[in-house]
Amino acid sequence: MNLKAEMRGTGQVFRFTFLQLLKSKGNIIGMVFTLILAMASMPLMAFLGGGSFVSDEDSSLKALYVDNRTALSLSFSDLSSYLYESAAFPGLALIEGSLPEEAPEAVGAVVSEDEDGIALTFTWNDSKGVQPYAVYQLSALLQPYIEKKSLETLGLPERAVSLLSGSHVVQAMPLAGYDDEGTAEEAYDNSFDEDGYTTQMGYSIILMMFCIYSISFIIRAIIEEKSSKLVDTLLISVRPAALLFGKVLAVLAYVVIYMGILIGGMALSYAVTSRFLDVSAMSGILGAILSLKLDGMGILVVVVTSLLGYLGFGLLAGLCGAGCSSMDDASGAMSTCMILIIAGYMVSIMGFFSSGTLRTVGCLLPVLSMFMAPMNYLSGNIGFGLVAASWGIQLLVILLLILMSARLYSRLIIYNGQRLKFFDILKMARGKGAA
Amino acid sequence: MSLQVSHLHKTYGSKVVVDDLSFSMEGPGVYALLGTNGAGKTTSIRMMLGMLSRDRGEALWNGQPLSTDSCNIGYLAEERGLYPKYSLMDQLMYFASLRGVSKEESKKRIKSLAERLEVEEYLYPKAPAPSEGKKRGFAVKKKEKPKLADQLSKGNQQKIQFMTALLSDPELIVLDEPLSGLDPVNTDIIRDVIREEIEKGKYLIMSSHQMATVEEFCTDITILDRSKSILQGNLNEIKKSYGRVRLHLKCESDIKPFIQEAGAAILSEKEYEYELKVTGEEQANRLLAALIGKGIPVITFDLREPSLHEIFVEKVGEEHES
Structure with a gap:
């Protein structure tokens, strides 16, 4: 079989399918809707995560009047260091005394004591440019300082105060990871790569969405062509494998644009939102991404692996779609690919903490490698040799699928009747079935 | 080529x-x-x-x-x-x-x-x-x-x-x-x-x-x-191999007895207009001579080869019978 001849016409099929995807009203509306959702995502996440405004209005809080009515010895320099840890109150002046009635953009903090303990009360003048959420933010910053000062009044040693006011760490790890010499924290960090896990999960979700979205487009495009009775007209001009491959590539290009709009919209939304709202929750995810080995090689590994994986799924979806005769069969045709994609996603999430051998196998297996290999490479868990081996295996699978398509696709797309399941198609490939 | x-x-x-x-x-x-x-x-x-x-x-x-x-x-x-x-x-x-x-x-x-x-x-x-858009x-x-x-x-x-x-x-x-x-x-x-x-x-x-x-x-x-x-x-x-075996005949009165006497088969009939299957020119001419001999006016006499449609139907029919 001459592969070059089989692929002649792929470019034309790609161009036509891609342009029609871009011209489709439904797709344009979908893209606009996606962009709106992406733009709205960060403000929504910030609000749902309890985020607060960090707008110019917040930073306009000019003064904090501290009225200490207790025996606590409050140090203004300590207080300043607590406040300046947050960038939300730059230039906030600390003034001793009660809040004057006409003080604009100022908050008063009264520290008092009663039977129940120390009370911290904030007051401000209405209509003087003070937003309540800014006061709540200020209170959250001051509370730990007052707690520490309260403990100090009990005459406890500094160590005791820091133990009582500090956070407690709970760790769990295999015995082999525990070091008697007091470096348990380091060992714990090695066994639980939180950043790696976060990025693995994010990457797997994006890839899963990408693949599911793509296969639905491929299957629908093929069934539409079949049900429009265009197959005979097309097959006189273009080889079946080219007809399929051109579509797979066109859908890839379209979905890349779609995902670009989604991710670009979210990035833009983050850039804009971070100017007005507290987006520290998202900063964690960004931090996790930045902690990866994301150099040129790292990007190449991500792009090539996911591209090869996509092509495999695309060709598989094409064969499943060609076995259908009407749009009613589309969901059935999608199920085979969906099962594999979801399996790949689940294994990649669960398998991130697996041991060396399991991880190696996962990074090599065709369906799993697209999910597992890139993030494990970026986290430094596997080397480039393993990634290259996974590319080789994926290429082999793609070649087999192309040869299978060249052999079966024309028979499948001419076929009209009950949907052929994937096992029926495999039987045909072995020459045991007849369409 | x-x-x-x-x-x-x-x-x-x-x-x-x-x-x-x-x-x-x-x-x-x-x-x-x-x-x-x-x-x-x-x-x-x-x-x-x-x-x-x-x-x-x-x-x-x-x-x-x-x-x-x-x-x-x-x-x-x-x-x-x-x-x-x-x-x-x-x-x-x-x-x-x-x-x-x-x-x-x-x-x-x-x-x-x-x-x-x-x-x-x-x-x-x-x-x-140019004028269409400006009407209103x-x-x-x-x-x-x-x-x-x-x-x-x-x-x-x-x-x-x-x-x-x-x-x-x-x-x-x-x-x-x-x-x-x-x-x-x-x-x-x-x-x-x-x-x-x-x-x-x-x-x-x-x-x-x-x-x-x-x-x-x-x-x-x-x-x-x-x-x-x-x-x-x-x-x-x-x-040509079939020969001129189709006769389209139109008269002003019923000529069925003459057709039967000549031995031709009637394929279709409508108001003294007949499509006949004949064995050849001799049979067709005999029928024409009989009609003229009895003074029956003949409006149309068209002896021709069978059409493709007729050949198709006959051939497929023969195959199905056999």
Whole structure:
């Protein structure tokens, strides 16, 4: 079989399918809707995560009047260091005394004591440019300082105060990871790569969405062509494998644009939102991404692996779609690919903490490698040799699928009747079935 | 140039769908593949064009395996359609590009074919007349949007599909049921285009149930019945071999007794107008002499060879009886 001849016409099929995807009203509306959702995502996440405004209005809080009515010895320099840890109150002046009635953009903090303990009360003048959420933010910053000062009044040693006011760490790890010499924290960090896990999960979700979205487009495009009775007209001009491959590539290009709009919209939304709202929750995810080995090689590994994986799924979806005769069969045709994609996603999430051998196998297996290999490479868990081996295996699978398509696709797309399941198609490939 | 189709054979499981079909075209002209529904015409065409695998046999164009590499083929499939939601012009440009026709050349050919097939209005949206938009002072009428396939009637869709077969200016044109479902006006338009292509010296293979059309164009035929070729050859020779055995007779009174006496068979009858099957000129002349001898006025006396339709029905009927 001459592969070059089989692929002649792929470019034309790609161009036509891609342009029609871009011209489709439904797709344009979908893209606009996606962009709106992406733009709205960060403000929504910030609000749902309890985020607060960090707008110019917040930073306009000019003064904090501290009225200490207790025996606590409050140090203004300590207080300043607590406040300046947050960038939300730059230039906030600390003034001793009660809040004057006409003080604009100022908050008063009264520290008092009663039977129940120390009370911290904030007051401000209405209509003087003070937003309540800014006061709540200020209170959250001051509370730990007052707690520490309260403990100090009990005459406890500094160590005791820091133990009582500090956070407690709970760790769990295999015995082999525990070091008697007091470096348990380091060992714990090695066994639980939180950043790696976060990025693995994010990457797997994006890839899963990408693949599911793509296969639905491929299957629908093929069934539409079949049900429009265009197959005979097309097959006189273009080889079946080219007809399929051109579509797979066109859908890839379209979905890349779609995902670009989604991710670009979210990035833009983050850039804009971070100017007005507290987006520290998202900063964690960004931090996790930045902690990866994301150099040129790292990007190449991500792009090539996911591209090869996509092509495999695309060709598989094409064969499943060609076995259908009407749009009613589309969901059935999608199920085979969906099962594999979801399996790949689940294994990649669960398998991130697996041991060396399991991880190696996962990074090599065709369906799993697209999910597992890139993030494990970026986290430094596997080397480039393993990634290259996974590319080789994926290429082999793609070649087999192309040869299978060249052999079966024309028979499948001419076929009209009950949907052929994937096992029926495999039987045909072995020459045991007849369409 | 020549087309040689030899021993095409195809089975699905135990069912033979095309049984050892062979035919050839040594020069330009029209070859007709005729047959009952399910006789294997479309399967034969698909195998010939390499769209369907063959169990046996080959199709050669100038001694080379027939394909779009060795021959510029135009094909109007029996199962035809268009992308329902895509613009017609986009689709035509796409089909032309798949056949390797340049963009500029495609535009010229689409324009020319659209004129010939009278579908320009669907492919070239009209710009509004300068005065149109200003009538009410505020609404400016937009240019019409390009038509989508599902906005066209079936007949017009079929004409667009017919254009796709001719876009590459093919040397071999395969038309599978080109006139089915068309009204008389559109039938005439497509017949004229087919006639023009024949005059240009193209090779045409036509499959149709419309015997009158096939008879008008074709020089050679194969009649398929239940996967087998039951009659094959030059149409004129086939007709000659049957002889002048059909008599169309019109009188002003009932002449049945004379027909029975002459031994001719009545095929159809309507108000003293008869279609008769005779054994030859001698029997027909005997009947005419008898009518004149009795002073019965004869309005029409037409002794002719059987039509393709009559040959087809007779031949297929014989096969089914045997």
